[in-house]
Amino acid sequence: MEDAGKVPESGNLRGKIVSVAAGESHTLVLTGDGRVYSWGRGTFGRLGTGSEADELFPVPIKFDSAEKSDSKRVKFVGIAAGAYHSVALADDGTVWCWGYNSYGQLGFSDDNSLVPHLLELFLELGFPGSLTDESDTKNKTPLKVNSVKAGGMMSLAIDNLGGLWMWGNVPESSPDKGEFSLVSSFTPIPVWDFHGHTVVKVACGNEHVVALVSHGETHKGGDLICYSWGNNGHGQLGLGDTENRLRPEVVKTFNHESLWEVYEVACGAFHTALLTHKKRPSDTLESMCWTFGLGDNGQLGHGTTKGILLPEPVKDLPEHRFLVSVDCGLFHTSVVSSAGEVWSWGMEKGLGLCPDASFTGTDPGDAPSPLLYGSKFRDPVQVACGAAHTVLVADDGYKLWSWGRGRSGVLGNGKTVDCFAPSTVLWPPLTEDFKELESGTTSGEKKIENKDPEEVTEMEKKLSLATEEMKLLHSKLSTMERYASILHGSIFGKPFEEQDIPISLQNSGFFDIAKEWENMLESADRGKLVMLEKFYRNMLAGVKDKLMKRRIQEIIKECLPPPGTGN
Template identity: 25%
Template sequence: MTNFTTINRRITGIRTFFSFKSKTTPKPSTTTTTTPKETPLLWKPDNSSSSSSNDTISLQLLSWGRGSSGQLGIATEKTLIYPTPVFSLLVPPSFCISPSPGSLSPRNSSFEVGISCGLFHSAAFVDGQLWVWGKGDGGRLGLGHENSVFVPTLNPHLNCVKSLALGGLHSVALTSLGQVGYGGFGALGHTVYTRELVPRLVEGSWKEKIKHISTSGTHTAAITESGDLYTWGREEGDGRLGLGPGRGPDQAGGLSVPSKVNALSFPVAAVACGGFFTMALTEEGRLWSWGANSNYELGTGDKVGGWKPRLVSGLEDVRIVQVACGGYHSLALTEGGKVLSWGHGGHGQLGHSSNKNQKVPTLIEALVDEHVISIACGGSTSAAVTETGKLFMWGNAKDSQLGVPGLPEINPSPVEVNFLMEDDGLGPHNVLSVAVGASHAMCLVSRSSCSE
């Protein structure tokens, strides 16, 4: 088993930006149906760096699924049925993948790379620099306008990024600068219900640095270095914010001011936001949940929901090291590399070869022979990355978001995603991380070293 140590994130802030639907979505000036043979190089060490092409590692970002809003980043609105290269990176060997929301994985490098998928937009960061693309209405890309962007575009308004969490109508970035923000239904944390076209710092009542963030379509959570959890955003009486009686909506169904979840009297280390519920994970690997529960999404064995955190059932003998939440379901990863799922299974997103709901966390038998190192959820889609670099996906395949051609719209069993070998002189695809949106997905892979 992997020995996960205490997270030590020297992070001091969160920036968020919010959006509403616009009347029109601009189309790209040109569209293509084929991918260029040479994948664009998005990042490489600058000339002043001591690094050379011989001591760098080649990474590639690939995307697939629905691309109608530019969220695939390939200058086309076309739906892609298999993973297609978007850009490449040349990074130092000391790089690491930024821990996903809901993960206890420690940081072990100052040079981090991360990816995230929102409802109709996507983002990636490399060594603090942020690139965004996809639907831009309301400012969710943080570029200062509401136009959609069909290729990865550097965001000049934000740097020092350490973690990303893209929502349905807003985006959240954790930085090394030191603060936080809100808007719209309160998902931004800025006390006013307006859109933000550029990233804006969130100012919460905490006195410490923030070490962890997560967001859903409409609510957001942040954890301080001492383990205090704060939530804000949309609240419709389901209790997803965990704030108790009298702490519900203040305007338009949302709570715009970040508030501490006092119902958790112990420190938490990670948090994941589902569609209408929230999960918190302690450093010891205990999992707590609250919010809506009509589809057993809380994993407590019943349909009793509400704002009071409850311990998730049947996990006393295992340590959970990551939790990921979709619209109405969740996945949990054990320290031993096994995956459990529960909640709504109508699209096959639980991975149990059926579309039945699950009341409590249930082992995904199809993955028991794999050692999984990370998991991800979209609205009704699930994914897992193994220590050998394989990617498995299952659930809703209506928009080809599973990356495997020929699947039925409901695919209830994990399938391995295979990659086309381009004539680029690079080696096999070793998957490092995956991000899943509502109708698209992306993964970051390493390839053999290449020379300029």
Template identity: 65%
Template sequence: MEDAGSYPNPDNPSHKIVDVAAGESHTLLLTEDGSVYCWGRGMFGRLGNGSQKDELFPKKLNFGNPNGTQDSVKIVGIAAGSYHTLALAEDGSVWCWGYNIYGQLGLCEEEDSHDSLVPCLLSRFLELQPHNSSTDPSEAEDKASLEMCTVKAGGMMSLAIDNRGTLWMWGNIPQESKESGISLVSSFTPTPVWDFHGRTVVKVACGNEHVVALVNAIDSHEDEDLLCYSWGYNSHGQLGLGDRQSRLHPEVVKILDEESPWTIYEVACGAFHTALLAHKKKPDATLESMCWTFGLGENGQLGHGTTQSTLFPTPVKELPQSIHLISVDCGLFHTSVVSSTGDVWSWGMEKGLGLCPDANRAETNSGGDALSPLLISCNLHQPIFPGPVKVACGAAHTVVVAQEGHKVWSWGRGRSGVLGNGKEMDSYTPTIVPWPPTIEGLEEEELNSSDGQDKVAEKKPEIIAETDEKLSTALNELKLLQTKLSIMEKYASILHGSIFGKPFNEQDIPVSLGNSGSMDIAKEWENMLEAADDRKLVTMEMFYRDMLTGVKDKLMKRKIKEIIKECLESSEVIK
């Protein structure tokens, strides 16, 4: 079955996806040419398309040009919070849009915390100075060169890492409180985290109430030697520090510190749990990488085979050990990982889908929470996702980019077009997101015109209908093949039973046929005779005699008919 839309061109940078991010009910794709596509729920303007309408298919966003005729900004990074979105431009600037009640856009003061329906430039970094003010010209030049290198978001928080390795935070972030020592406080101004002053923050992730950062060790500037720090609320052990006490300042996760044989290279946060990817510092012939999880586990989102929460990082032992995990992400209550060979595993709420159980759904579709990793198949004929790039988890949906960035799959919650496949229904198996999004018969320029948009709107039902028709045809073909296979199995079983006196089973298939797809019939028959006991040989002999007698009788009858026919024809000639 072919995908809806046109075929991706491997040489076209606008067709190659290099990153994916998912929020509560929306998804973003970043292409090699610096374009951003978004779809899903439009409430609060999180899609950045100028409205709060839902989008059922990937739609390209415009940056820097209000006319939308030509983009003047190249995006190199994307991030999605629950209801807001961030984008990082090639020049180090940050763009943001969506919900801003907690200041997560960093655009304005608390008394004017309006949402933004389109991408807005966060220019305030240029007004801020992470060092003490000075009249030194070199420091003034240093201030002007401040650029962001990474953006991240989660819950109602926003984060960025600059070109000095400094971490910045804004939105609903952990701050000091006189009453309890720590609380989530709205911050409309990006604020540097001074706890890592002099060291480099390499990667960061955040959940609803906690933050986890990977930071270079003090005596090293190698990305391979990273320490894991966590802070924020810790009611479920999501900081991995061995207790449930919240932290205002970052503390190192000691199980994975300098003394550990493991080094961390990826981090992700769910609502109240954390996942890390790590590999051995010294190469191990049998163990390539490991996923470690901790925090809330009541829906199986830790993958440890139980619903218990864990206060320390604990490996997900049921994942194969001879694999290299390249990507991990967490939804609210589920977790997904991808290996370098294209295997995808998920675990957590509602069979690893992240869906909340629905009492109205048929029991056959509901299998409870997945307490251990479940392998997700790409489709019926291909279990892996070829050429994997990255996995992203929304609140209750999962998106995988594969085939070297030229194909997208999604599954889970489908309401408001979250899956990007043109429908608004949940999917329990991976479904193709039409990519590239250019509608057949329309050029890219046409799509930006009002007439083009009308044509797109007209073609969407046709695409959905065509896809449904192809799917229906494929399913009918599959049913036909299954029927043929059933008949063949029945025929083989009857024939095998007649010859050998027992039903046919898989063990009776010759080894040579299973290994190569061909076999020497005479040799295999000889092997069968050698392996058969006296009783089987007698049964086979009786069958052979009966069959031989029947064949001889048939031949005799045909010969008699032929003789009679010849005689009759001869007599006619004589007359």
């Protein structure tokens, strides 16, 4: 369902989402003012809240600098989510990690962390492009991380010189060992293979890595080459075989001579998805999605459940669409166009992302080809896929949608049930809004001081009750939206959208059902009238049948003697 309203561009950056990341059963979002929020399953401390409790709504993550003033607090510019851990990048280049740490994916040798932990080793290490001559190091640019990524049990970072770092459960990089293996690295290690080149983007699955690297020393546009390495048991490296790779190797389909350049990359557990455009200018919009690897659940989108060893385009996606975002869950894939169209394929019909109109059962089955959700999402920003849920940022960052499996509150809508149609995430978080009101800091106002403790306690109680009431209302609204969509779909054969709301109801709040019914019949075409006639004929027949059965039961009761009369 398309949103009814859009926040203007001048809206508060605190409420604008600029990035989203999804783990196995948790989600992270980054706001325009540099704050990080999380929700979903709390096991292993992946939410960074200080406990392992689940969160059904987005909650803010507090970092070490939370006690500082707002002007001095750490501001974040990047987020990433592995299966059970999370990573955040601050604007000063520092990296923070929390959650599961059995393989060292947090960057230190210790237990799991329930709160964000500063990865200090980046401050001490050199970088892959540095020289061994100490006299030259003083002229080199200080190391600073520019982007972070995570997947499975590993974490990755790209520094300001284009160097790639990895830690956690990573492919063994030593050339001395002939067999492929994964090792637990509790400190970031550089990938030296790209020395003299610039790593621009990277993604990783359970045990494989795909990187976009410049052909020359610096990225000039149109010169990116796709590399892959790691586990290749299902062809997820796109190299034409199933042999594992210890070192990065060029994916020939997207080498320097290819007509296509990759601009987005995503990895599922054992499959890979890429977005490309033509290197040479063209009069037509040519944006394509390519997939390869494991296809057992239809996650490749090629119409079958067979895996493939080389990249192939997803042919069922329409031509002349510019795809702005792609992501992979464990066994599903989703893409979004600049026009707000969402396609999904793979396990359980893309986990309910784009259910067909006739689906009413509890087991939707897998979707080997892309399924388009019925309505468009205004101004899409990014899509993120978890193990079995998907999150979409739309309305230029001011609205969140989620769908899929809802256990542990992973959908952020206050429920723990599965949702096979997009539902709105509670955003912005009500608790944050109320905290601003309580402290008096909204719109630049100074904090209210010298409050009576009893008055503050009473205010906290009122705010808490108001928060719970708003959550309940939001839950009811989500239920009503879903009910209206199902009912509308049953009658008209298409999802309920904003334009379907009668004009009289939009303008005045008063709904004259008899008049609206007459107007609808007057404006309906023949096909819609035939559909309505069929629907109401079947419904009327069902009512008559039920009335007849009830009347027969009443006649039988009237004719039978009362119990205990002996007759």
